Amino acid sequence: MPTVLGLEGSANKVGAGIVRDGEVLSNRRATYVTPPGHGFAPGPVSRHHRAAILGLIEEALRDAGMGPKDIDGVAFTKGPGMGAPLAVVAAVARTLSQLWGCPLVAVNHCVGHIEMGRMLGAARDPLVLYVIAFSRRRYRIFGETLDVAVGNCLDRVARLLKISNDPSPGYNVEQMAKRGTRLLELPYVVKGMDVSFSGLLSHIEALAPSLLSSGEAAAEDVCLSVQETVFAMLVEVTERAMALCRATELLLVGGVGCNRRLQEMLELMCQCRGARLCASDERFCVDNGAMIAQAGWEMLRTGQKTPIEQSGITQRW
Structure with a gap:
């Protein structure tokens, strides 16, 4: 070979x-x-x-x-x-x-x-999140972002909050979210099988400075709220795609796939459906x-x- x-x-x-x-x-x-x-x-x-x-x-x-x-x-x-x-x-x-x-x-x-x-992942016939499935020897796209990729969304939040980029902004957002205590209401945009993050970003850019300066919310709360909202959107469309495909395996790939909170949310959804989640480690x-x-x-x-x-x-x- x-x-x-x-x-x-x-x-x-x-x-x-x-x-x-x-x-x-x-x-x-x-x-x-x-x-x-x-x-x-x-x-x-x-x-x-x-x-x-x-x-x-x-x-x-x-x-x-x-x-x-x-x-x-x-x-x-x-x-x-x-x-x-x-x-x-x-x-x-x-x-x-x-x-x-x-x-x-x-x-x-x-x-x-x-x-x-x-x-x-040793998955035989998985649905994949970026929400994609392999069907009839071809990748078939069931849903996608209409504007900003989820990784770019988290990166832009880190940039707005001036969070360190070492080792990566997404990783540092994840660590700060673990210390958040307040869940802020943010725009949740799911359109059929597609998602949109630009409205959420605009909302944060407009409100975060006043929330942080007044002490009404901490940067950790913003990170927590963004993660929970964005990941809930991803889980919703992924479950809908799994139902459509009757998929029993879900393969999580891409940089955001390292996020433990996203893995937890997808694992819970898969358990409820009797499905199996296959996730890679950070190296890959x-x-x-x-x-x-x-x-x-x-x-x-x-x-x-x-x-x-x-x-x-x-x-x-």
Whole structure:
């Protein structure tokens, strides 16, 4: 079976991982961290990735006990994501493919998360939250966000509250939410199978400064309220999708999948339905190279390869 090197760099994390026959042989990652209250811009992130990626590849090869001659394919994130960081990783992948004389495989970032979850979760036929299911050998989308992704929503709340970005804003929001004692009423927007978070964000941006300055609520209360509201929306649409599909397994993937409170809420819903929740740990929920390698491995073993002339990035893929 092929051995695949995967390169990820769609946002502020850059990673290199090696996978062979359902086994993760190495998984190295570096994160670009900004000061509290700041997001990350494409330029600085791309420069961070450019400085880190070759070292990560060397470390991944060393961890796996391999050299370039042992790699059968180079997989990379084609999109979706931030343009400049994606372009850095794609350029490195193209170069390695030509230097090492092995095929190039362009991977969709979201499919990378899902395929890694399928490999680790040992789920036979799961519904997946990002709410997606695998039906008739294709991914079928039942619901989606109409505006902001849930991870971006939590990041923006952290930015508003000037919460540390180290190790990640979402993780720090989760820790602060554990200390919250008051549940604030926030906009709850579910439209059929879809969700919307922009109204909730606008509401917080308008009210949080006065609530915090007056002492009526603490930053911990805001974090608690955001988590409970946003996750309740996700659980509602996920349960509706499970009912539609008659699914007995739920696979949780993506960076927010690390959140223990979300896992608890989904676990309770699954128990009530007689279903099983499959969740990954932090090493593979957060963006990483191994998940791109796993998706690339699945593609390569079925003969899918990417010609150099088609290896450009697609930010909104």
